[in-house]
Amino acid sequence: MAVVVVTDSAAGLSADLVAGLGIEVVPLHVLVGEREIREGVDPIEIDYTADSVTTSAASPGELREAYERALSHSDGDGVVAVHLSRRLSATWESGRQAVRDMGAEDRVRVVDSLGAGLATGLPVLAAARRARAGEALDDVYERAVSAATRSRTFILVNRTEQLRKGGRLSSAAAFFGSELVTKPLLQLVEGKLEMREKVRTRSRAYAKLVAAAVDAAASDGAALGIQHLGAEEAAENIAAQLREQLPQVHELYVAEFGPALGVHLGVGALGVAVLPGGCV
Structure with missing residues (x-):
């Protein structure tokens, strides 16, 4: 077999x-x-x-x-x-x-x-x-x-309290993502969630998310996975921008976060996974 x-x-x-x-x-x-x-x-x-x-x-x-x-x-x-x-x-x-x-x-x-x-x-x-x-x-x-x-991941959440309570984000990072900013932009570094950037407006946060994904993609192509929880329109918009800016993308998937992740990320979460070189 x-x-x-x-x-x-x-x-x-x-x-x-x-x-x-x-x-x-x-x-x-x-x-x-x-x-x-x-x-x-x-x-x-x-x-x-x-x-x-x-x-x-x-x-x-x-x-x-x-x-x-x-x-x-x-x-x-x-x-x-x-x-x-x-x-x-x-x-x-x-x-x-x-x-x-x-x-x-x-x-x-x-x-x-x-x-x-x-x-x-x-x-x-x-x-x-x-x-x-x-x-x-x-x-x-x-x-x-x-x-x-090689994979890189960037996640936008509305609030970090659920991640802090579940132990998935440090208290310090959660603090900087609570009342000081509108949209905390997180990233996975060696398997751990960390604060990447503090963004004050929704439109700016989406732009930062797209820019991070574009920077992470290889010049010879990448596979992309876009996920959301209750933010389908925003996810499709991000997908459209990435298709336009990364014409060499091998494959792109859009899906909703399942409950096991959604419980910790909260409604409105939006993430982009980038695998340079693709899944071939």
């Missing part, structure tokens, strides 16, 4: 992409009061402003089950699991634990994407395409690591 790529539901990939490349997706969990909901599996309605809504990582047991299923589908060729940043979620560590429990370190490789959302999804696509082309486990793994290392 071929190497199978596994990821988690935070990767933001469409059902068509997942099915077409044979990617295995493990759901993360959204906790609404006393209910635990599997993202992408169970029906869900969320009040993103409620303090009672939070998230949890996939467990080692869930990931082990997914890895074993993927390994079986690969006919022993191996598994590459690409998960959201270990500095944002315990999922990567759960994956490592699952592999240790399986005793399968030589057959299942776990990759920290250093990102979240499509910043995870783009390296997943890069790895899955290599796997579908019949490349060996080591080659698929190296492609995933390379893509994760």
Whole structure:
């Protein structure tokens, strides 16, 4: 058969992409009061402003089950699991634990994407395409690591309080993104969210987001992923600007943030993931 790529539901990939490349997706969990909901599996309605809504990582047991299923589908060729940043979620560590429990370190490789959302999804696509082309486990793994290392992510949020409460952003950075600015522009640096810039107007914030993405793209092309939560019109506008300014873009995806990320980013969040060189 071929190497199978596994990821988690935070990767933001469409059902068509997942099915077409044979990617295995493990759901993360959204906790609404006393209910635990599997993202992408169970029906869900969320009040993103409620303090009672939070998230949890996939467990080692869930990931082990997914890895074993993927390994079986690969006919022993191996598994590459690409998960959201270990500095944002315990999922990567759960994956490592699952592999240790399986005793399968030589057959299942776990990759920290250093990102979240499509910043995870783009390296997943890069790895899955290599796997579908019949490349060996080591080659698929190296492609995933390379893509994760090169990827850049920029995120615009309305407020940083939810990120601070969840431990995804330092108190100091959250302070500078609270009342002093209208739009905090964040970036992922080595898998951790940091304040990039303080922007006072919405139009200026969008311009800064586009400029950051353009600067991050390679001259020979890039893959782009644009995500939002309740800001579809703004996302499409950003996409149009990027298509115009980056005619060499290989592929561009627009999607909504799933609940597992939306809970922390808040309504109105808008992000751009850039993978220089694309997902080929």
